Structures are given as C-alpha cells and as structure tokens.
C-alpha cells in the first residue's frame with residue numbers, strides 16, 4: 001500500500017513515454033498541424049471581452065500602419081514640389097498622429113493578447129492537474145510521474161510562450177498582410193497581379209515544411225519529458241542513489257536523456273531554420289522582382305515615383321508580414337505539439353467513475369465489507385491473476401488480519417476495496433452496496449487508510465494531520481495527535497504543530513511518520529480502517545507508541561489489516577491466509593498454528609515481533625526451522 005511501493009510497482013509496468021503517447025503521436029502526424037491547438041479554444045473562449053479588446057487594438061494598429069505609405073506617397077509626389085511647403089507641415093503632423101495611434105494600439109494589442117495567453121495557460125494547467133487527480137492508479141501505472149510533471153511545466157510553458165507572443169504576432173501580421181494586399185491592389189492592380197501570382201508558390205511549400213517542424217517539435221518535447229521523468233525519479237530516491245554510489249552512473253544516464261532531448265530539439269530547430277531561410281528568400285526575392293518591374297514603369301513614365309514607393313512599401317509590409325507569419329507558423333506548430341500532449345491528458349477519461357445514478361450507502365454506516373468471488377488482473381500485467389476468486393465477509397467492528405507470502409495479493413485486496421481498480425469478476429460490497437454502483441468519494445469517506453510507509457507531505461504537521469479532514473479544528477487535531485501518541489514528539493519539535501516537515505516527511509523518523517498517519521486516520525474517523533503494517537521493526541519504544549496508537553485507532557471500527565506483527569494478529573478476530581491470489585486458510589492464530597500448514601510456516605518467519613532476542617537463533621538458517629509453536633506461545 002505504501003506510496004513508495006506503489007511507485008516501484010508502477011515503474012515495473014511502465015513503458016517510457018507510455019503506449020498512449022506513442023499511438024497518439026502517430027495519429028497526430030496525420031491530422032491538420034494546428035488542429036492540435038483545438039483543446040485550447042474552450043479555454044480562450046471564456047474571455048470574450050479580452051478577445052474583443054485585442055481585436056480592436058489589432059484593427060487600429062494595422063490601420064495606422066497601412067496609412068503610413070499613403071502619407072509617404074503624398075510627401076514624395078507633392079511635398080517636394082514648389083507649392084508643397086504649404087502641405088508639408090500638415091502631412092507630417094498627420095503622420096505624427098498616425099504614429100501615436102500605432103504606438104497606443106500596439107501597446108494595447110501586446111497587453112491584451114499576452115495577458116490572455118497567460119490567463120489561458122494558467123487555466124489550462126489547473127484543468128490538466130484537476131484531471132490528473134481524477135485519473136485512477138491504472139493511468140499512473142502506465143505513465144511516469146516525472147513525465148506528467150514535465151507536461152504540466154515544460155509543455156504548458158511552451159504553450160504560454162507561443163500562445164501569448166506568437167498569437168499576437170500572428171494576428172498582427174495576418175491583419176497587416178490582408179490590409180497590405182488590399183492596398184497594393186488599390187495602388188497598382190497591374191503590379192499586384194504579379195506579386196499575388198507568386199504567393200501560392202511561396203505559401204504552399206511553407207505549409208508543407210511546417211508539418212515537419214511540428215512533428216520534430218513533438219519529438220523534442222517527448223524526449224524532454226523522458227529526461228524530466230528520469231531526473232525526478234533519481235532525485236526522489238537520492239538517498240538510495242548515493243548509498244549505492246550510483247551518482248556518476250545516474251548522471252551519465254541523465255546526460256544521455258538530456259542529449260536525446262537536445263538532438264530532438266536540434267532537428268526541430270534545423271527544420272525551422274530552413275523554413276525561415278526559404279521563406280525569406282522566396283518572399284524578398286519576389287519583392288525585388290516587382291521593384292525591378294516598377295522601376296522600369298517609372299522610367300517609361302507610366303507610373304509616378306510616389307505610387308511606386310507606396311506600392312513597394314505595401315509589398316514590403318505584406319512580404320514581411322508573410323515572413324513573420326511563416327516564422328510564427330513554425331512556433332505555433334511547436335506549441336501544437338505541446339498542446340497536443342496536454343490535450344491527451346485532458347481527454348483521458350478515468351475508468352473509475354461515478355455511475356449516472358449512484359447507489360447511496362446506508363446511514364448510519366455499519367462498516368461491513370464483503371468480497372464475493374473477486375477476480376482481478378492488473379491492466380499492466382495481463383495473464384497474471386492477482387486475485388483468483390476471493391470471497392470473505394467482515395462484520396461490523398470485526399478485526400480481520402490478512403497474512404500471506406510476498407505477492408500473495410494482500411495489498412491488492414485493499415486497493416480493490418478503495419476502488420483504485422475494478423475487478424474483472426465478482427463483487428466488492430461495503431455496507432451491502434456493490435462499490436462499483438456507488439460514488440467513489442462516498443465510498444472513500446467510509447474508509448481510512450494507514451499505509452505501510454505513510455506519506456507525509458511537505459508542509460506543517462498540523463496540515464498533515466488535517467489532510468483527511470481539512471475543516472477540523474486545532475483542538476480536534478491535537479486530540480487526534482494525543483490519541484495517536486504523537487502529541488509528545490510534536491510539541492518537542494522547534495515550532496510544535498506548525499513545524500514544517502521536509503518533502504515527503506524526510507525530517508521525521510519512521511515511527512513518527514506512522515503516528516502522524518494514525519492521527520490523520522483518527523481525525524478522519526471513518527468506520528472502516530485499512531491498515532498496512534510496517535514490515536520494518538521499530539525500536540521497542542516507538543513500537544509500543546505505535547501499537548498503543550493503533551489500539552486507539554482500531555477501537556470500535558471494522559479493521560482490515562495486512563499484518564506483519566504477532567501482536568496485531570493476536571488481537572485479530574480472524575485471520576485470512578492468502579497465497580497466489582486465493583484464500584488458502586482461515587481461522588484464529590491458535591487454530592491456524594495447530595494446522596501446521598502455511599500460516600504456521602509464515603508465523604515463524606515473517607512476524608517481526610515473533611522472536612525476542614533471547615529466543616532468536618544465532619544462525620539465521622535455524623530461524624527458518626524454529627518451530628513457531630514452540631516459540632510463539634511464550635510471547
């Protein structure tokens with residue numbers, strides 16, 4: 001049950017990048033390149049007012065830009081003539097006004113569009129995170145946590161950079177391009193035909209190469225996610241890494257992952273560089289050609305110098321707008337790669353869902369549990385029955401211990417009861433209700449879990465205890481801590497209950513972490529307690545403190561405990577012995593010992609408090625043969 005064990009197990013079943021990711025990238029390559037940005041649309045659509053403001057400022061900024069060449073033509077054609085000095089002041093004054101409008105509307109455009117980008121990405125990140133919290137453990141068995149973090153950070157950042165700045169550039173240039181083309185036609189239809197004829201020749205190859213950029217960009221982000229996943233796993237297990245002297249080897253592997261990310265990014269950059277170069281040459285080359293033709297017309301007096309200047313300015317505007325569009329297109333294609341990955345998470349539906357008409361649990365809770373011929377196979381390990389037709393009942397207030405060799409299916413029983421997975425066959429009932437017909441949140445309200453290696457989050461002790469009931473008063477928290485035998489050590493900490501414990505509670509001892517988790521469960525006060533006892537023996541004093549805390553916790557509750565200690569087993573009303581996903585024996589400690597089968601063997605080997613030091617055989621091999629029946633009754 002422990003988080004750490006979960007992680008380790010998850011890692012076994014995981015494939016780098018996850019199957020879903022690989023398939024989706026194949027599909028994506030076939031889709032319209034920017035279609036992947038679609039998941040962002042609903043996020044932006046919420047902010048209609050800002051979009052309208054952005055649109056207005058765009059219209060003004062582009063309009064002001066497009067007026068400039070007209071003013072320049074007038075200055076050239078009339079301003080330098082003898083009577084021109086009467087006009088020139090007013091021309092330049094008007095030009096100054098245009099420039100002022102341009103400046104104001106450009107600032108407005110930048111502000112509205114970029115802040116919209118920030119807003120959308122903040123919403124997107126929260127939505128992706130919210131979706132992640134609803135996904136069932138089967139998803140996390142397939143996907144590495146570091147990869148997910150990378151999507152939340154690197155991908156969202158890329159979308160933000162592009163969404164904010166590039167969309168602003170894209171829209172401005174799209175407006176300018178359309179405006180410039182219209183003005184070109186108005187200025188000189190003949191020259192315009194020449195220029196516009198060249199456009200399809202320019203645009204088509206750009207669109208084609210944009211697709212390649214996007215594919216490469218997605219590959220680069222995938223490699224980056226691999227590197228992040230590896231890094232977060234390594235940093236999460238830094239003590240193990242250092243204890244085994246694996247620092248240099250880990251660094252080498254990370255460097256490999258980082259190099260892969262670099263190579264993939266380089267491929268994407270190269271494609272973009274080529275795209276930009278080709279675009280600039282095609283576009284500017286065609287402008288040069290048109291200028292040459294226009295110069296001929298001026299020389300043959302079929303066009304004035306002012307009109308040519310005006311036309312050339314529009315052509316330059318149009319060309320540079322197109323050039324920037326192609327560059328932005330590359331960036332958008334990159335963002336599409338990132339958005340697509342985020343979209344995949346948003347589109348992942350949890351398999352554990354509340355049914356349309358959930359059955360409610362009876363009130364008040366009774367605390368009954370029933371497994372009826374439950375069969376279960378982990379999705380990442382098809383073909384292996386983790387539970388192979390298990391049936392048992394736990395009555396209200398009963399204490400049942402689950403015992404069995406490693407891999408027998410004990411943890412799986414608790415995972416199914418928590419509805420982390422649904423069984424392929426049979427039923428799991430709580431208070432008579434099939435849990436697949438109920439709301440998972442309502443189910444989990446009736447369950448308290450104390451895992452083997454309890455998770456303590458970075459934050460204050462008081463917040464950690466409150467984790468199961470955020471609205472609990474300080475007095476309730478203290479009472480729970482007292483019952484959990486944790487009050488004493490908490491008060492001895494530098495800031496008492498407000499002491500901040502490091503990430504994953506690293507600054508607390510194992511026994512202290514367990515007592516914090518027990519206090520949390522006491523505070524939650526659920527009728528059914530799921531307990532995964534720690535396998536590692538604590539020192540005698542902590543052991544007693546934890547045992548005492550557990551006694552308080554189990555009082556008046558139905559308890560299902562994965563037992564590793566004799567004291568717990570003796571306190572149980574009934575013991576279920578699991579092996580290979582089945583219940584092979586059932587009874588009390590004494591009756592099972594008397595049978596002399598699997599339980600009796602396990603009893604001599606497995607229970608951490610079964611042998612006191614004086615009775616512990618010197619030779620570890622002898623321990624295996626120590627007859628439980630001889631030693632255990634002496635306990």
Ligand SMILES: Nc1ncnc2c1ncn2[C@@H]1O[C@H](COP(=O)(O)OP(=O)(O)OP(=O)(O)O)[C@@H](O)[C@H]1O
Nearest residue numbers: 009013141378380381386406407408409410411412
């Ligand atoms: N997330 C998972 N994905 C795939 N297989 C899993 C997963 N978790 C457990 N298993 C497999 O299911 C079987 C039952 O595991 P389970 O964790 O229930 O055993 P256990 O009795 O709790 O063992 P232990 O005492 O070592 O914790 C094992 O073969 C295990 O390898």
